Amino acid sequence: MSYIQSLYPPEHTHCFGCGPANPAGLQIQTHWDGEVGTCRYTPGPEYMAYPGVVYGGLIACLIDCHGIATAIAAAYQAEDRPMGSEPRINMVTGNLNVTYQASTPLGGELLLRAWVHEMAPKKVLVSCELSAEGEMTAVGQVLGVRLTP
Amino acid sequence: MSYIQSLYPPEHTHCFGCGPANPAGLQIQTHWDGEVGTCRYTPGPEYMAYPGVVYGGLIACLIDCHGIATAIAAAYQAEDRPMGSEPRINMVTGNLNVTYQASTPLGGELLLRAWVHEMAPKKVLVSCELSAEGEMTAVGQVLGVRLTP
Numbered sequence: 001m002s003y004i005q006s007l008y009p010p011e012h013t014h015c016f017g018c019g020p021a022n023p024a025g026l027q028i029q030t031h032w033d034g035e036v037g038t039c040r041y042t043p044g045p046e047y048m049a050y051p052g053v054v055y056g057g058l059i060a061c062l063i064d065c066h067g068i069a070t071a072i073a074a075a076y077q078a079e080d081r082p083m084g085s086e087p088r089i090n091m092v093t094g095n096l097n098v099t100y101q102a103s104t105p106l107g108g109e110l111l112l113r114a115w116v117h118e119m120a121p122k123k124v125l126v127s128c129e130l131s132a133e134g135e136m137t138a139v140g141q142v143l144g145v146r147l148t149p
Numbered sequence: 150m151s152y153i154q155s156l157y158p159p160e161h162t163h164c165f166g167c168g169p170a171n172p173a174g175l176q177i178q179t180h181w182d183g184e185v186g187t188c189r190y191t192p193g194p195e196y197m198a199y200p201g202v203v204y205g206g207l208i209a210c211l212i213d214c215h216g217i218a219t220a221i222a223a224a225y226q227a228e229d230r231p232m233g234s235e236p237r238i239n240m241v242t243g244n245l246n247v248t249y250q251a252s253t254p255l256g257g258e259l260l261l262r263a264w265v266h267e268m269a270p271k272k273v274l275v276s277c278e279l280s281a282e283g284e285m286t287a288v289g290q291v292l293g294v295r296l297t298p
Contacts, residue, residue: 012199015198016206050164056242057213060206061207061209061210096205096247097247100242100244103241
């Protein structure tokens with residue numbers, strides 16, 4: 001299956017974090033297996049907090065965009081419709097909460113796993129874990145707020 | 150007075166969000182008046198969420214770095230010592246929480262105001278407000294955790 005962001009409507013493809021059409025952006029890709037959203041991303045060296053450590057703000061960006069993509073995928077699934085079908089489901093972030101548990105080593109691939117914590121008609125709360133080299137270093141929650149079509 | 154980040158130790162000048170020595174980074178500058186930390190930043194067009202709107206992940210980055218700088222400035226002040234004096238006060242982010250209240254218009258200057266909400270020997274909790282064109286569009290809290298010298 002295609003990654004979630006590739007099925008976003010054109011006006012949402014410029015997002016710095018996940019828009020396929022933003023050449024300066026992160027262009028993260030979320031894959032959804034029906035239960036968990038997965039994203040793998042290797043930050044460039046500019047995204048450092050201090051030498052050898054990933055910038056926490058980047059981690060917030062990854063959790064934000066990956067969380068929203070997971071929320072959208074889950075919302076389509078809850079309505080038993082294919083991702084990207086009309087009427088489009090679009091969401092914005094209402095709240096982003098990230099707890100940094102340990103330094104995240106810079107240089108290798110990061111793995112994000114996200115799943116729905118709570119779903120309501122207009123809101124989806126997603127939990128997300130970020131790990132590097134097999135160790136979980138950050139956890140977060142993203143509140144996706146559904147836009148009226 | 151110099152901006153807070155200009156007084157960081159050399160190992161903390163590469164941060165993507167606020168390191169003066171990171172040419173690819175945001176290089177934000179925090180000014181501290183003894184009570185409130187202030188930062189003005191104009192995002193480039195690449196930092197969009199969708200056309201005309203600032204990317205929420207960027208807002209998280211700004212609140213993170215500006216919050217930590219404010220926490221460090223306040224911690225020096227609480228010890229009645231000049232910013233940057235030995236032993237150095239360094240902090241990392243333990244938690245970052247951002248609530249997006251409205252879309253933040255892209256194109257103009259953003260204003261961030263931050264202040265200490267709670268201070269403990271090893272932790273400082275900072276509150277931050279972000280506004281654009283005179284309207285507050287996001288609020289956040291940053292928990293700064295002091296590193297052992």
